[in-house]
Amino acid sequence: MKHISDKNIIPFNNNVDYCVGTGRMGLALQKEYMEQLKFVQDGIGFSHIRGHGLFSDDMAIYHEYEENDETKVEYNFTYLDLVMDSYKEVGLKPFLELGFMPDKLSSDTQTIFYWKGNVTPPKDYKKWCNLVTATLKHLMERYGVEEVITWPIEVWNEPNLPGFWKDANMQEYFKLFEETFNAIKGLDSRFKVGGPAICGVEDELWIDEFMKFIDGKNLPVDFITRHHYTTKEHTFKGHYSYAELEDPEFRFNNLKTTRKIVDSYSKYAGLPIHITEYNTSYSPDCVIHDTNLNAAYLAHHLSRLGDDTTSYSYWTFGDIFEEKGVPFAPFHGGFGMVANHSIPKPTYYTFAFYKKLKGECIFRDDDLIVVKANDGTLRGIAWNICENKSDEKTVKLPVSIEREAGEYSLIQKIVDESTCNPLKIWHDFGEPRSLSADQIDVLKTAATPLIKSDILISNGNVEFELEINPNGVIYFELMKCNSTPDRGYEYK
């Protein structure tokens, strides 16, 4: 029996809705992409969005041409405007990631991904800085200075991987960072600029060296960024990959270390740390992403992610994503909270549920978290992670909550393998690659939590039992119920 009282307030930094990830900025031109994003914004509502490829050639920003035997530069913001207008329309600010390199500005030909993002340093740092400041200036003109300076700016992505930054050349990255940082602050010192956007490879070394570098140079960096993925090694097969989950504590400790390193530099102690990407698997074809297991694992994760960081941005909101090419099937292990045709995956609900967990945390353990809202409503999330078939069991969680005497409504939203599992329905349809309108309709209906309700009586405590099926996530609300039936009405 879990005893819960709102007399105990527990620190809980719920910043689940600060930022969300997206494949590549150029994909934001797509209709299906925007429909998925609108769906996510209507149902959850993030504040920021971060993705790669702002300067990649499909955005068509950077151009050079010859005139009078001279190479001249010109910028094209036609597509940038379309993308930023679309983000604004759905209530999002960009968390700007500066990268990758326009072909014409690149020092070499190395690319990453199916869509060929150039990952080499600029051939000319002055031209790079001009590109950055010209782009920011344009945005400031179009969207207003006071607005644009609130958009966080991160320099490059995962320079600690040779695939993302040529040779994972640390000194070259520091140079890029410093030049870019100074150029932006020169434009308007109120911009918030950070890095180094690394993932979990040699991360401690990189963070430490980065801190040393900015400390030495006395750069007033505004925040530190890193990534966070929580699966073990992948095996690859055809278009797919498979991976086991890591012990979450292992990765939470990793974050704690990052926090400690940063705080060890007195100038930077307490500096915000943003996780600018996280998910279970880092591979956009890993079957886990479409499962209820993913939803349950993340439900636990989200109860803790803010402990050592300021924010954390789920990678990614939707399934329009081309890093390994265009997926062949609607369920393909993509990062998205929603599959194409805006079919929510179980993980979508983990986010929708945490979005509602605003207020004072009054209980948190490894199965359950409870928050008290301003109006006195209690909201909680419970989960039951069962990675292996053999461990699958339904968990019964008896709960006792101190509440003054009276009637209470208990509303539960239940997402588990039998109530909200579009992946299984799709599988049982025969795994069709093209969905008919009818199949989409069935899948959307299936991708809905089951609702359960009760009226409970408190005599000082409200007692009930949460029954959580394998890989289930349950959201509940407990609120005062003042039943005043209409004249003559008798419910059954």
Add this chain to the structure above:
Amino acid sequence: MKHISDKNIIPFNNNVDYCVGTGRMGLALQKEYMEQLKFVQDGIGFSHIRGHGLFSDDMAIYHEYEENDETKVEYNFTYLDLVMDSYKEVGLKPFLELGFMPDKLSSDTQTIFYWKGNVTPPKDYKKWCNLVTATLKHLMERYGVEEVITWPIEVWNEPNLPGFWKDANMQEYFKLFEETFNAIKGLDSRFKVGGPAICGVEDELWIDEFMKFIDGKNLPVDFITRHHYTTKEHTFKGHYSYAELEDPEFRFNNLKTTRKIVDSYSKYAGLPIHITEYNTSYSPDCVIHDTNLNAAYLAHHLSRLGDDTTSYSYWTFGDIFEEKGVPFAPFHGGFGMVANHSIPKPTYYTFAFYKKLKGECIFRDDDLIVVKANDGTLRGIAWNICENKSDEKTVKLPVSIEREAGEYSLIQKIVDESTCNPLKIWHDFGEPRSLSADQIDVLKTAATPLIKSDILISNGNVEFELEINPNGVIYFELMKCNSTPDRGYEYK
């Protein structure tokens, strides 16, 4: 075990989507009304709509004024156009019911309903006929002659009740019918015109006398109309009424008798009979309408309603309805398939499910009906009616269906008291009269069928068991499954 084979074709006249009822034509001006209607049309899609009050004063069609000491008549079709345009927009044709009487044209002051429909004969039959033909002529100009002549026309509503037709004066009704009939046929003989739109009070007498009358007058009437309600006597309390259900066979026999009477007149043998209203209770405040019991009872009913009739029009699609005044609460025992804010009630799904039962019927008994679609898919509906708490039990229905060897997808949509019961959720919320956006969202999520899927193997027969909870309705589809996983994909 129910043995089903598509070698047996059973007669089944599924006309569930021919027509649906609506409170009063003037209410079709309302935004909330049209949103509910659009919801119903998107999800089900009826062909016709029938309601009262075409000529009632809120539609503002009929006017008299004095000029040069003469009383002149003028017509105003402003609101009629708005209503008909709206119907057209959602794909509906009107099943025109001619009534009630404009105040200025009435012979007396007797009214019915909170909204005061005048139920007296015209003071001047010529003016009445002119009103009818002027209205039709206007519609023909606006919507095209060829279109408008396909709209069925019914003369008045329930003249066998003194509340609906002064003194339930049969001879006066026959006069009204004859004059109106001749006026319409005089305008265009291709119009389809019928009556007498009676309900179950002295119905056999009325039908017989009506047939005698038209037979004697040699009127080439196009169809016969009557109503069909299936509850016993109501008790009233405050704003509500309560009633028990009748044995369905009793009422089916009633319809059979109507059929026999009509067929006994050789000129009219086989004439279409339209049920222009049906429901369980005839009272717009009867708590049964909002329940799963209603959905299950109607699931059985719809398997049989077409046996002796051509069509049957559920009374009504939505809950904007004012016969007893404006309801005080969102769930108030209204006739609607959907409650205000377009929250579907369980009964909505009974209709959505029958809508899909097009094809050849291959099985029908008192629990189950199965149809084979053109593309070979089998679709079925099963139900479990439990009117009394004490009778409640879950029914297990083992089914065996002849199918050639291979894999089959079985998709079930389950609507019962625990999976799709917005009434209970609303009750557990404390029966709020005003719903918050959040409550509406929870109620809509709750008002969704649970989806279950399986892959089954046939070795000549596909066998499975339907498990139907009390007052549950289950819709299922069984179709060939050709699973062709994407390269490398392994479902769990």
Add this chain to the structure above:
Amino acid sequence: MKHISDKNIIPFNNNVDYCVGTGRMGLALQKEYMEQLKFVQDGIGFSHIRGHGLFSDDMAIYHEYEENDETKVEYNFTYLDLVMDSYKEVGLKPFLELGFMPDKLSSDTQTIFYWKGNVTPPKDYKKWCNLVTATLKHLMERYGVEEVITWPIEVWNEPNLPGFWKDANMQEYFKLFEETFNAIKGLDSRFKVGGPAICGVEDELWIDEFMKFIDGKNLPVDFITRHHYTTKEHTFKGHYSYAELEDPEFRFNNLKTTRKIVDSYSKYAGLPIHITEYNTSYSPDCVIHDTNLNAAYLAHHLSRLGDDTTSYSYWTFGDIFEEKGVPFAPFHGGFGMVANHSIPKPTYYTFAFYKKLKGECIFRDDDLIVVKANDGTLRGIAWNICENKSDEKTVKLPVSIEREAGEYSLIQKIVDESTCNPLKIWHDFGEPRSLSADQIDVLKTAATPLIKSDILISNGNVEFELEINPNGVIYFELMKCNSTPDRGYEYK
């Protein structure tokens, strides 16, 4: 030549968008009504809306029933919620007008309008006050206390007319005012409450007596309200009325007098005066409302209306209006800025243009008003009122505006009888009562201002000539133009 310089700042209270009028609250349930309102809100955007009939029986709020030989009261807020939700959806707060009397609460049977609003005092003032406070309490629960206390409240409508308030009984009105005022302030003293909502009949007497009354009683009234119509006597013919316009100065003086009377009471000096209704004609069938003349006359009027008042609410936004019955034709002299099917009338643009006149006024005379916006853009409106055919002439208005040297864009939007006159097109169609989709399309296209643009050069002054056709209204913007052609582009 008009010489304009932004060195001269002229007082100009532009509150054109504070409030707009609407026929009757119950009509807000209608779809067509809401579409017109959405159109107006998208194009103009008012803050408040005020109309009659909050307590009339079609809103169905007040009910009495008998129980245990006692008369009990109950309230029904189903329709009120629908209306208020709709207003909120389009960004409007209500300017609440308390009236008319529910039949059950009335002391007599006198009604006004086709829709029969009861205009008699309450049979029981306590029940009336309970109705008012119960309604406000309900609104506070649904929309939040802090929000609802910002909604201004006006007691009754035009009690100085015997048609609107039985016998125009002044003392009875004062009683109603005092009781209601105290009841509301007792609920929450932060509510803003005012009256007496009179029109121009014996208005000075009423205002003076009202001030005397509240002064004597020491009531801390929050604002004074009155109406303002500007046509001479009407002649009536069939469904229509005809009237000549008054000299605007005559009516402006009328407002000045009201201001003086109010200010003469020291306790109330400077109290806000809201014009809660104004238009040219006060009759909803006066042909002037659909004309360009109306637009031009109001263009002048709006340059002055705020001089002695805080706000002014145009009566009405749209043509769904039933005071004299349902109009027979799309153009019928209705009050609306937009005709049915959301066809804007010329007057709509007068409002759309004034909406943009925010900033510092730098010029105002009887032909022209110019305002300088924060970003330096100049915006102006010019008009040419020609009531009589014989006076019709095109006016040429040479203008010289001090601007620093450089290029300027001049954009004109021209609304006159030849560029934006849907009434004429409709007339030339043969005045059809039912509009086809094609005709609606042509009328909407016709109801669009003509746009004219130029690039002008300033050498200290920008000079241009506005050419205003009879009954024309011209809106213009003058802004710095920094032409930077794309590489290689040459405009003809």
Add this chain to the structure above:
Amino acid sequence: MKHISDKNIIPFNNNVDYCVGTGRMGLALQKEYMEQLKFVQDGIGFSHIRGHGLFSDDMAIYHEYEENDETKVEYNFTYLDLVMDSYKEVGLKPFLELGFMPDKLSSDTQTIFYWKGNVTPPKDYKKWCNLVTATLKHLMERYGVEEVITWPIEVWNEPNLPGFWKDANMQEYFKLFEETFNAIKGLDSRFKVGGPAICGVEDELWIDEFMKFIDGKNLPVDFITRHHYTTKEHTFKGHYSYAELEDPEFRFNNLKTTRKIVDSYSKYAGLPIHITEYNTSYSPDCVIHDTNLNAAYLAHHLSRLGDDTTSYSYWTFGDIFEEKGVPFAPFHGGFGMVANHSIPKPTYYTFAFYKKLKGECIFRDDDLIVVKANDGTLRGIAWNICENKSDEKTVKLPVSIEREAGEYSLIQKIVDESTCNPLKIWHDFGEPRSLSADQIDVLKTAATPLIKSDILISNGNVEFELEINPNGVIYFELMKCNSTPDRGYEYK
């Protein structure tokens, strides 16, 4: 004076709405693209759409991979479904153009356009044919066999240009055609397949050789395709090009020759000829496309284009187009009828007007065309082409039309440089590259025809004068007017 009588019926093949062009199929994934397409479909409504790049790599259809030391092929229809679903949603069928070559299937590296379409023959014709038939089979499964076989299929694009087909190798094209043709007919012989999709370079030679080839091979080709552009040589400057118009007769003769060549092969005499691309300039940066001159020139052109051809597909509907890269400015000489943000260019109205010219042609000369609709309405289009500033003059066209005595409504829609010229407004705004919401609003308002109306009296003839400004296009309707004013209404 032009004398017009509906006694003279003139042959006129108005197929203006049969097909429209689009840049590249992959662009149909874009939101802005689909908004423009929806705008065009709502306002005009084409039946088919044709564009390049079905098999280009951004559509991601064709893939090869290695398995067990073998190269295997797989297809991905994810994006194809999104595109085809979008087309279906706006009522369009594809006119399928088979091309360009997937990189993996190509025999060489030559590409065309900024977006790098590979224009080399397949490295393996069998794999190419498999790709074609697999794609068609997939479409047949998803959209139905009976539907898909109605989609015309054209083999490749402009093989007569070395830029579009390596070396403009005629024999290689014939091989491609034959193999493809046979593969498709083998799948379903009801498919309609044609070619050779050439433009005006050595066109007579190519048509003749193509006919000879199919004649020799006895291929039952279903239609012949070619392109049609009507400007002289271009000069290029920066991002732009400039060109003069050709004498239209010159190009009409060109079409006549094509017709003659085809008809000279007895087996193919009368075979449909589809112009699968036409416009004034063939360059997507030619300033003429945005002008009123373009609209007027095409108004003349459309009166004649069907004389020798079955259909003609304007290149292109909108301005999302990347052949020369992403345009830097909203008006950039693009092919589109609408500019970005769905701002219609003058040419859009030429199409909207011709769309309404259905019925019997009763007059056609070099200034004017008139058609009589089924309901007796006369609809006409007149134009005034003024390519050179020095030739600009307003044309007055007196018209006399035989009509029985009575009143007639004349409605004119006027598109010319002063009434509907968004390009000029944009220029006068200073040619901004990024448009603000306000500027878009002004441009859309400006891009609306001026409407003029009159009532004319016929005494056997209706006489009026069309006044056409330079580069103006006037559409008019003349219809019987039965004015029946509402009671009491007098239009000023």
